[in-house]
Amino acid sequence: MQRRESRTAQIAELGVLTAAALIIFVIENQIPSPVPIPGVKLGLANIITVYAVYHYKWSDALLLVLVRVILGSVFAGTMISFAFSISGALLCLAGMIPISKLIGEKYIWLSSVMGAVLHNAGQTAAAVAVMKTTAVIGYLPYLMISGCIAGAFTGLAAQLVTVRLDSDRKKGEKSSNDDA
Amino acid sequence: MKNKNTAAAVVIAAAAVILLSSIAAVVISRRKPAGSTVEIISDGKVICTLDLSSEPDREITVEYKGRKNIIAIENGDIYMKEAECPDHTCMKTGRLSEAGVPIVCLPNHLIIRYKNGGGDTDAAA
Ligand SMILES: [Zn+2]
Numbered sequence: 001m002q003r004r005e006s007r008t009a010q011i012a013e014l015g016v017l018t019a020a021a022l023i024i025f026v027i028e029n030q031i032p033s034p035v036p037i038p039g040v041k042l043g044l045a046n047i048i049t050v051y052a053v054y055h056y057k058w059s060d061a062l063l064l065v066l067v068r069v070i071l072g073s074v075f076a077g078t079m080i081s082f083a084f085s086i087s088g089a090l091l092c093l094a095g096m097i098p099i100s101k102l103i104g105e106k107y108i109w110l111s112s113v114m115g116a117v118l119h120n121a122g123q124t125a126a127a128v129a130v131m132k133t134t135a136v137i138g139y140l141p142y143l144m145i146s147g148c149i150a151g152a153f154t155g156l157a158a159q160l161v162t163v164r165l166d167s168d169r170k171k172g173e174k175s176s177n178d179d180a
Numbered sequence: 181m182k183n184k185n186t187a188a189a190v191v192i193a194a195a196a197v198i199l200l201s202s203i204a205a206v207v208i209s210r211r212k213p214a215g216s217t218v219e220i221i222s223d224g225k226v227i228c229t230l231d232l233s234s235e236p237d238r239e240i241t242v243e244y245k246g247r248k249n250i251i252a253i254e255n256g257d258i259y260m261k262e263a264e265c266p267d268h269t270c271m272k273t274g275r276l277s278e279a280g281v282p283i284v285c286l287p288n289h290l291i292i293r294y295k296n297g298g299g300d301t302d303a304a305a
Pocket of ligand 1: 267285
């Protein structure tokens, strides 16, 4: 996990990751949800969030997610979807960052599950505030179950991405060492 | 490393508790008879309480900030017939079922639900 690249290289990579997260988010928004329950979705942009949480300072991961949420709402949604996204995203990060530190890289999928569950809990809290009624809590158990499934899926994807990028990075370092 | 494995075990246990209690909550809510009293909540206020077993077929129009939702009652069923919202999730939910979740139109702050379903009572506001 020790980073050797310069800060400039890191910022460039963060920019690319943010753009990728935004594209994934916008495309997923265009696909109609298979279940008529607000908030149930795979959350594929979470793959990037998980990767960022494991490879960058928490403040960098936060910045990436904030930019993605703000631009995502501008491109794809309305102010109301911004309220749901931001509260889901902040609660997700608030839990995932300390959990990822505690359990390490072996359990990326698990951080992702907790992140997804917290994301959906944050969205439900926002829905209670927006709708001014606790009636929406009826959705919470469904959102928790879908969060576990979707989080495990995106977490495994993030784990694959991490293994792949790490081995590419090692190869890159090796070849530049050979050149020298 | 040992600490990380212990922490991971704790987190796995927490995830398992969340998953199992959610499954239990779904199973319990699906078994509970809901009666036939339905309420329509617009922007946190109950605007309408209906007894579906005696309600004639009709349509109810609810407006929120100029956007309309048309709720239809048909043969003792209630559903969202039309909605001026971007996602139409409310319309896709179909008929309100005793076992399922409430019909919610998040953009237009509208909820249709069984009165004693969904656990909690309506907002204090
Ligand atoms: Zn709607």
